[in-house]
Amino acid sequence: MPYTGSKSFIPPAGTSFNINTGSLGSPLWTPLSEVGKITPSGRKKGVEDTTNLSSLGKEKLDTILDSGSVEVEFNYLGGDEATDLALETAFVAGGVHQFTIIVPGLPSGKAETTAFSAIIIEKDITAIERDKVMKAKVKLDVTGVYTFTQA
Numbered sequence: 001m002p003y004t005g006s007k008s009f010i011p012p013a014g015t016s017f018n019i020n021t022g023s024l025g026s027p028l029w030t031p032l033s034e035v036g037k038i039t040p041s042g043r044k045k046g047v048e049d050t051t052n053l054s055s056l057g058k059e060k061l062d063t064i065l066d067s068g069s070v071e072v073e074f075n076y077l078g079g080d081e082a083t084d085l086a087l088e089t090a091f092v093a094g095g096v097h098q099f100t101i102i103v104p105g106l107p108s109g110k111a112e113t114t115a116f117s118a119i120i121i122e123k124d125i126t127a128i129e130r131d132k133v134m135k136a137k138v139k140l141d142v143t144g145v146y147t148f149t150q151a
Contacts, residue, residue, distance in 0.1 A: 012105040017072050020098035021086045029100060032083045034075035036135075038101055042068025043146075067142035070099070070118065076125050076136040087138055091120040096143055110150040118142045 017035045022028030046063035077084060090097045096117050104111040118140035126135040 007107050009105075009107050011103050014104045016100075016102045017074075018100045018102065019083070019086050019090065020100075024098070027098065030083055030086050032072065032074055032087065033077055033081060035072060036075065037071075037073040039071045039073075040068060040142075041071070042066070043142075044068065065145055067116065067145055069121075069142060070101075070116070070140045071137060072140070073135060073137045076134040084136070087120065087123060091123045091138070095119070099140065106150070108150070113149045113151070115147045115149075116142050117144050 015035075015038075016031045017038055018029040018031045020027045021030045044066050046066065048061050048063050050059045050061050051057075052059070096119055098115070098117050100116075101114040102111060103114075106112055120138055121141045122137070122139035124137055126137070128134060
């Protein structure tokens, strides 16, 4: 099949980052307001060296998957905003929480949902300046594996 041009796309309006404010059995997905950037990083497989005295070159086996981290930057709307309160409550409580990233309007016409569990390891407001919009960010350390679904 001849090349007909790139099928890449820009995430549409309506892309959302959500935290489960319910329970595992009865999730209640609460979207974080005014997200500007979602950055997954550090996803990798472990590698174990199995080289031995009979090896003609380096030998390796892949081991367990490390799902890395996710950083989310958003406009800070104040502590009375329901989603900021949900993040703050989860951050202070500690433990593992559930999250989703939903990207609607893929080139296929479907929406993709990425679901994962993570520990909130950082939550900060950026500098407070008179002539700048207040921003905030959270960093999540992902535990387990991502699940990807399209519908």
